[in-house]
Amino acid sequence: LNKIGNLTADGRPILGLDAEKLAEIVFNISKYCVIVPAHAWTPWFSIFGSKSGFDTIEECFGKYSKYIFAIETGLSSDPAMNWRLSMLDNISLISCSDAHSPSKLGREVCVFETELSYNAMFSAIRHKNPSKFLFTVEFFPEEGKYHYDGHRDCQIRWTPKETKAHNKLCSVCGRPVTVGVMHRVDDLADRSDGFRPATAIPFKSMIPLQEIIAESKGRGVGTKAVQEAYHSAVQKLRTEFKILLETSADELRAALLPEIADGIIKVREGKVSIAPGYDGEFGKIKIFSEPHPASSASGGLGTSLHFMERGI
Structure with a gap:
């Protein structure tokens, strides 16, 4: 991968290839390899972000989308927000912490009742087994830095409704605001707020x-x-x-x-x-x-x- 990108820039590899090509490389290495799109709703560099251009997993990963069985919800969304999308009913929703901030490890986690092994944990996630994958611990999504829409330089913070009323343009400087996670979920959701799928894995919000x-x-x-x-x-x-x-x-x-x-x-x-x-x-x-x-x-x-x- 070092031949096609920068693996040392800031602790996160930056690769010059599209997601479908990456999936081809990864899944041809081993049947045990897994790809989980991280912070799935963040505006930049995420599968469903307002800047990413993808509305579905299939658009992103093409023929390899059938191998994507989980997404990581990120700080600015929680499982309840993701439950509003029926296309995610068969996708496991996991929560992880940033390894580059040791003091913040554990602020979001998955809780399992399995043996401590890679295969056991990913089997629990893959099959959404509620006796093995018990729940996730979540940030309050409102605390995430892309939950609402807005323009930080002008101190404009809007709900999706307010953003739409202003045609996504900052009322101070006239430039486009950054469309946040709640707005993006609203755009793609086909269910009302509060819906809970029968197969949902529970979660707990913590500080x-x-x-x-x-x-x-x-x-x-x-x-x-x-x-x-x-x-x-x-x-x-x-x-x-x-x-x-x-x-x-x-x-x-x-x-x-x-x-x-x-x-x-x-x-x-x-x-x-x-x-x-x-x-x-x-x-x-x-x-x-x-x-x-x-x-x-x-x-x-x-x-x-x-x-x-x-x-x-």
Whole structure:
């Protein structure tokens, strides 16, 4: 592949060939090779992105599309958004983390009940086996940096409806806005919001523990106070995933500061406020609408935030 592209540019190979040709190369190596289109809805360099030119898997991979059995949903979409497309009913929806950011590993994951092997995990994904592929852990998609439409330079952030009302042109500078993930899903969806296919693999929306602690304390993620609280929590309750997903509310309150325990519980219940991301700008998420009585966190959400309640 080094002959036809740059494998060392920024940790992501940049190849000068189309997707169908890449599939031909990969699938002729071994029957165990797998291609999973990553961050499937991001505007640039993704299979369904507004800049990519593909509306279906078949358009992208041609005769090799029958071998594509999964897509990775990316930060700016979650499975529920993808469930609106009937063409994805037989496609497994997986979630992964960026390997180039070690501190963010695990913010999106797939959870399996299989042996720890390549073949076992990909078999579970390929067959959408709910007893083996249990669920995914997701970013709140509104926090992703391409969820809404907009133009960052002009601080224009729009819903798909607003973008269409402005003919996709920025109301400040007149240039085209970046069409985000929600808009693109709306364009390709053939179902209404809230539809859930019978074969859907469940998901849970989460915020990394360090970010919950940081907001509960009104401090930055990298501060000493947040890091000490994080390591103390993990030492007491074993792992971050156990804390976020499994530990009971009573156990959380017994082991952690009340503001941290309350923050985790609110995130589990989907009671967060988010100013959605747009045009490369990450969304701003708030757990506490007012300062927690046991912390010094600053409150006030601002008028641009909207309240989200999401079932887990």
